[in-house]
Amino acid sequence: MKPKNMGQINFFTEMSEHQISAQEFFGNVLLESIKRNFGLKKIVIFFFDVQGKFLSLINSEDTKKNDTKHPYKEFVLIDIIRHIIFQDAVRDKLTYFDVTPRIYKSTDIISKSDYNKSSYVEFLEKNFNAHYSLTVPFGINAYIQVSFFKSYDEGDFSEEETEELKKIYVYIANSYKNFKKYEQAKIIANIQNEIIARGEKAYLITDDFMHILSYNELAKDYLKDIFGEAVTEQINSEIPCYWLPFLLGDDMSNDEKDIKTRIIKNCIFKIYTYNQTYSNGIVDKYHWITISQKIPIKKEFSSSEDKLTKTEERIVELLHKGLTYKEISNELVVSYHTVKKHIQNIYTKCGVNSRFELYKWIEERE
Known part of the structure; x- marks a missing residue:
């Protein structure tokens, strides 16, 4: 040699x-x-x-x-x-x-x-x-x-x-x-695009070994309220986070379609799985987590003008099925911005600030 x-x-x-x-x-x-x-x-x-x-x-x-x-x-x-x-x-x-x-x-x-x-x-x-x-x-x-x-x-x-x-x-x-x-940078970009498409405001992205790969400042503020100032020292892609196992739990599914929900203090965490699959059989698992604050949900409309229109009812149905803004615009044959405006109106009428809160509103109404 x-x-x-x-x-x-x-x-x-x-x-x-x-x-x-x-x-x-x-x-x-x-x-x-x-x-x-x-x-x-x-x-x-x-x-x-x-x-x-x-x-x-x-x-x-x-x-x-x-x-x-x-x-x-x-x-x-x-x-x-x-x-x-x-x-x-x-x-x-x-x-x-x-x-x-x-x-x-x-x-x-x-x-x-x-x-x-x-x-x-x-x-x-x-x-x-x-x-x-x-x-x-x-x-x-x-x-x-x-x-x-x-x-x-x-x-x-x-x-x-x-x-x-x-x-x-x-x-x-x-x-x-x-x-x-290089690969993880591309994966993070793909996940961030999905988060933006869903209209979420606070997020973090992790691998399956308790490293935080990406996050935004709003997510960090929520985490500081829950875990204290020391949480900022743990937001490092090279160091495993001591609190991530508590958040992710030990029942995480391999199915990308399976969504887990955790409620800690006044925050709602929705945990998604992203699988990177290779021809050799290896599967690298990533998680992306959105965070929203839990607020009291308005069960009734204050007036008849506040009631959802037929179009808004249809959009609520599609949101509940998990469709993105883009997918909803294709389904209804309207522009992305029209869908976004409808959803803003729906959130205002229902007194919610996120898709998860809208789900809870639907469940309580039913």
Whole structure:
């Protein structure tokens, strides 16, 4: 293994250009770039969920598909290397943004006296034509694992090769970190557009590991009223929030259509799920949370002039079904601004300030 002098620069350049249009980072393009720039040919990328369940793999010698039916699906149950990697990652709370080298050499984990006759070596030889491995993990709870293989004739990874692979780990980890930041910026923008379309005023966006990725000042003011001034120290994408588990609860659904509601003090929290799904089987979960103040709801109209028109009644019905302003304008064949004006009138007549309060008004009226 002899990494080229320009390998690092070329690799970063290729990955930076790739991230602009790529849907996924760990795939065929990455494999080809590693082979081309660092001279490593026998590579397998394994994919797991955050609980450690095997999802699929890509073999550098057959990069046309993610193999979900590979014999490794059964072998993972006794794969001591994977077990230790997962255990360490959970303990250390490994995420997308860790770039410190994590190297797992098979002959360092399985004793020399047992190695050649171990089930691990038997599996490598039968399925990958390899005898030695060196594995590096990435992502949440090490749900992505890149293994480099060598045959018996090639010999085990030397100290020099291991040091080079530590450097390569850093190159890949930093490129992946940049990719995730770029990807998350796009996801946050998409979610913010959805929030605006729904007419919500206070919001925050989180990942599934208790990091707040985005918020606005009104949401922060509401949170300070509930959790105190110290909440501002927790609004940081690099630090998990101690109060988010309390807010999200432990019954969050995987279904994007499922909406959870929490009422804390005088605030109403509506929690939505956003799933980013990849071809390798991994699903990254994000949550977006809207906040509104709970106010007394007017059950009756003060005069006949305050009653909803037929058009407004129809809009209330469509809002209750979850349609956005844009979808309502398409349904009624009117402009977006006309719908917005109708909804402002509906809120005034019903004495509400948000869609959730309107739902409560409908329920109490019924």
